[in-house]
Amino acid sequence: MLLESAPMDASALLAPLNPRQREAVTLPAGHALVLAGAGSGKTRVLVHRLAWLLQSGEASPFGIMAVTFTNKAAAEMRERTERMLATPVRGMWIGTFHGLAHRFLRTHWQDAGLPEGFQILDSEDQLRTVRRVIRGLELDEARWPPKQAQWFINGCKDEGRRPADLGTPEGDPWQGGMARIYGVYEETCQRGGMVDFAELLLRAYETLRDNAGLLEHFRRRFGHILVDEFQDTNAIQYAWLRLLAGDGGRLFMVGDDDQSIYGWRGARIENIQRYPEDFSDVRVIRLEQNYRSSANILDAANTLIAHNQGRLGKNLWTEGRRGEPVHLYAAFNDIDEARFVVGRIAKWVEDGGRRDDCAILYRVSAQSRIMEEALLQQGMPYRVYGGLRFYERAEIKDALAYLRLVANRDDDTAFERVVNTPVRGIGARTVDTLREAARGGGVSLWRAAARLVADGALGARAQGAVRGFLELVEGMAGRYLEMPLAEQVDNVVRDARLREHYDKEPGEKAQSRKENLDELVTAAREFHQAPGDGNEAEMGELDAFLAHAALESGEGQAEVGQDSVSLMTLHGAKGLEFPVVFMCGLEEGLFPHQNALDEAGGPEEERRLCYVGITRARERLFLSYAESRRLHGQELHQQPSRFLRELPREVLEEVRLGGTVSRPVAASAFAAADGEYRLGQHVRHPKFGEGVVINCDGEGAHARVQVNFDREGAKWLVAAYARLQAT
DNA sequence: TGTCCCAGCATTTTT
DNA sequence: TGCTGGGACA
Numbered sequence: 001m002l003l004e005s006a007p008m009d010a011s012a013l014l015a016p017l018n019p020r021q022r023e024a025v026t027l028p029a030g031h032a033l034v035l036a037g038a039g040s041g042k043t044r045v046l047v048h049r050l051a052w053l054l055q056s057g058e059a060s061p062f063g064i065m066a067v068t069f070t071n072k073a074a075a076e077m078r079e080r081t082e083r084m085l086a087t088p089v090r091g092m093w094i095g096t097f098h099g100l101a102h103r104f105l106r107t108h109w110q111d112a113g114l115p116e117g118f119q120i121l122d123s124e125d126q127l128r129t130v131r132r133v134i135r136g137l138e139l140d141e142a143r144w145p146p147k148q149a150q151w152f153i154n155g156c157k158d159e160g161r162r163p164a165d166l167g168t169p170e171g172d173p174w175q176g177g178m179a180r181i182y183g184v185y186e187e188t189c190q191r192g193g194m195v196d197f198a199e200l201l202l203r204a205y206e207t208l209r210d211n212a213g214l215l216e217h218f219r220r221r222f223g224h225i226l227v228d229e230f231q232d233t234n235a236i237q238y239a240w241l242r243l244l245a246g247d248g249g250r251l252f253m254v255g256d257d258d259q260s261i262y263g264w265r266g267a268r269i270e271n272i273q274r275y276p277e278d279f280s281d282v283r284v285i286r287l288e289q290n291y292r293s294s295a296n297i298l299d300a301a302n303t304l305i306a307h308n309q310g311r312l313g314k315n316l317w318t319e320g321r322r323g324e325p326v327h328l329y330a331a332f333n334d335i336d337e338a339r340f341v342v343g344r345i346a347k348w349v350e351d352g353g354r355r356d357d358c359a360i361l362y363r364v365s366a367q368s369r370i371m372e373e374a375l376l377q378q379g380m381p382y383r384v385y386g387g388l389r390f391y392e393r394a395e396i397k398d399a400l401a402y403l404r405l406v407a408n409r410d411d412d413t414a415f416e417r418v419v420n421t422p423v424r425g426i427g428a429r430t431v432d433t434l435r436e437a438a439r440g441g442g443v444s445l446w447r448a449a450a451r452l453v454a455d456g457a458l459g460a461r462a463q464g465a466v467r468g469f470l471e472l473v474e475g476m477a478g479r480y481l482e483m484p485l486a487e488q489v490d491n492v493v494r495d496a497r498l499r500e501h502y503d504k505e506p507g508e509k510a511q512s513r514k515e516n517l518d519e520l521v522t523a524a525r526e527f528h529q530a531p532g533d534g535n536e537a538e539m540g541e542l543d544a545f546l547a548h549a550a551l552e553s554g555e556g557q558a559e560v561g562q563d564s565v566s567l568m569t570l571h572g573a574k575g576l577e578f579p580v581v582f583m584c585g586l587e588e589g590l591f592p593h594q595n596a597l598d599e600a601g602g603p604e605e606e607r608r609l610c611y612v613g614i615t616r617a618r619e620r621l622f623l624s625y626a627e628s629r630r631l632h633g634q635e636l637h638q639q640p641s642r643f644l645r646e647l648p649r650e651v652l653e654e655v656r657l658g659g660t661v662s663r664p665v666a667a668s669a670f671a672a673a674d675g676e677y678r679l680g681q682h683v684r685h686p687k688f689g690e691g692v693v694i695n696c697d698g699e700g701a702h703a704r705v706q707v708n709f710d711r712e713g714a715k716w717l718v719a720a721y722a723r724l725q726a727t
Numbered sequence: 728t729g730t731c732c733c734a735g736c737a738t739t740t741t742t
Numbered sequence: 743t744g745c746t747g748g749g750a751c752a
Contacts, residue, residue, distance in 0.1 A: 071741090096742065098741085120742090122742080123740090196742095197741085198742090262739085265740065365738085365739085429728080552742085571738095593738055594738090595739090609739080632743060633744085730750105730752080733748095737746105
């Protein structure tokens with residue numbers, strides 16, 4: 001690694017920090033909670049803390065563990081620390097919860113009760129496996145939706161519960177059924193040597209808990225444990241940290257309860273609240289000075305978040321300028337909103353700004369399309385974050401499934417994925433037979449298939465097809481043994497005839513799929529196993545690559561390289577910042593989202609999400625809502641979001657478009673209904689003339705009537721609540 | 728066995 | 743409105 005600077009001495013290391021940050025960085029050994037507000041230098045404190053521990057001799061790299069949630073955050077922390085110390089840091093455990101748990105399990109697979117070559121199931125693999133289990137149990141998928149079962153299983157694992165812990169489910173058939181599915185799923189995974197994401201954490205936790213020697217070893221080793229985004233930890237992650245810390249360890253937790261937005265996937269905001277109670281001697285430090293946003297933006301954020309109850313409490317402040325007011329735009333509809341946003345970006349660029357400076361944030365991904373259309377129309381380059389990532393693409397997963405079978409013939413998920421991909425005449429009927437045999441014999445699909453072929457128990461056609469498949473994979477396994485990884489990947493694509501398979505697909509898809517397969521070979525060529533710390537068993541190259549693919553699903557979209565606008569969900573924006581931010585769709589039901597409003601704690605989490613969005617902005621913040629919006633092919637008329645009312649009037653400024661307003665068009669209109677309307681009823685509007693009622697919703701004052709007006713082929717949007725008259 | 732069409736469904740997402 | 747998965751059909 002190339003390092004440009006000389007190592008800093010301790011005072012140089014502390015020089016750029018403010019007093020609070022410095023206090024946190026130089027805390028003496030002991031437990032700490034750093035409440036780091038948005039833009040207060042959270043990562044900086046973590047990195048400096050690492051560097052300080054190492055440089056002051058307080059700890060050796062071997063004695064430090066640093067945990068994050070994303071690979072990106074882990075990589076950034078490592079890089080910045082190494083740059084600061086001007087030397088690569090060896091032996092330190094730095095990574096994601098899942099990555100570290102995986103590392104632990106690879107070394108201690110025997111203690112964990114896993115086969116040496118266990119494979120990682122990503123969410124999609126897990127869902128397929130769950131579905132297979134449900135079908136195997138001959139349960140009705142409508143009553144036992146695989147998605148919900150997956151949710152149930154992961155929920156249990158996140159809480160540390162095994163099927164045996166669920167008790168006898170008298171009186172609750174739903175819970176009983178789910179528990180049964182969970183139990184069989186667990187057996188299936190264990191038999192196939194498959195480990196899902198939640199299992200990585202739970203298994204690592206249990207192994208440590210039940211193995212005094214191991215626990216003692218790791219407790220002695222890691223004198224310092226640093227945790228990023230503490231507010232996002234779930235029950236098992238926190239339990240694991242507490243277990244590791246024991247009596248002697250030191251937990252250095254950094255987080256912000258106001259930015260907890262992952263409650264819906266198991267994050268426990270309570271962890272951050274109970275931590276000072278669980279350990280008696282926790283030093284709490286608040287970082288409240290913000291280096292990112294203008295005072296107006298901070299005022300908006302502070303006032304908004306103050307509406308939440310039970311906060312640990314923080315108030316962001318800045319020495320910086322007051323800045324522009326926060327702009328608010330009330331759009332007629334979503335198209336108008338998009339045009340407004342793009343117009344403002346164009347203006348920013350005209351004035352010398354970069355498109356890179358601008359981010360469009362929205363609550364649901366479905367909102368991106370209308371924005372994309374507007375951007376496209378203006379020929380403005382943009383990049384949508386999120387979506388399918390590289391290792392999640394079908395063609396990549398197909399190729400990897402072959403490799404997984406090469407590595408582990410008992411991997412049923414991989415088997416099912418490619419047994420008939422490319423089509424080789426093994427249809428649903430035959431696969432059913434295989435499943436039945438596997439279930440009956442308590443063996444994997446591979447073994448069942450091998451036995452059926454050997455016994456000649458299949459029909460002639462199926463017999464040949466299945467034998468062909470078995471021989472194909474065995475052939476691969478035999479030949480690949482001595483090959484370097486990249487060559488194995490290259491060969492698997494050729495041997496399985498995947499390119500030919502995708503060629504049959506219509507459109508441009510085939511081309512991009514083939515390019516992705518080429519890219520996979522490149523990825524394999526460039527893949528280097530993360531260096532261990534010398535105490536670990538070395539993994540095979542193929543196993544390591546497969547684990548890498550599951551744990552780091554790769555970028556969503558290749559780097560564009562050119563100056564472009566960023567589009568992402570509010571969740572996706574966490575941790576980022578932009579000079580210009582547009583927060584769109586501030587409407588009741590959309591943001592806060594209706595589904596969240598129906599959940600306990602949902603409204604507050606939505607507010608935190610809004611807080612996260614606001615605090616992404618450095619200079620200029622635009623909020624917008626639409627009176628009417630087309631979503632899922634339905635015209636929606638929602639009230640402006642409650643969050644808008646909760647913002648301080650003084651910092652808001654409503655944007656009015658000068659001159660004639662060009663009214664965007666839409667197919668229908670709503671009206672408040674004084675009288676009673678029926679579907680199909682003809683009505684008259686003073687301006688738009690004759691129309692037909694196509695939708696009635698609600699009663700009395702809350703009633704809404706949707707009317708279709710058709711005038712000379714043109715379609716019109718009527719401002720909401722126009723008066724109608726029955727004709 | 729493989730393909731095509733239509734019904735049902737649609738927060739947020741990392742590992 | 744646009745995708746997915748299951749069932750009907752060739």
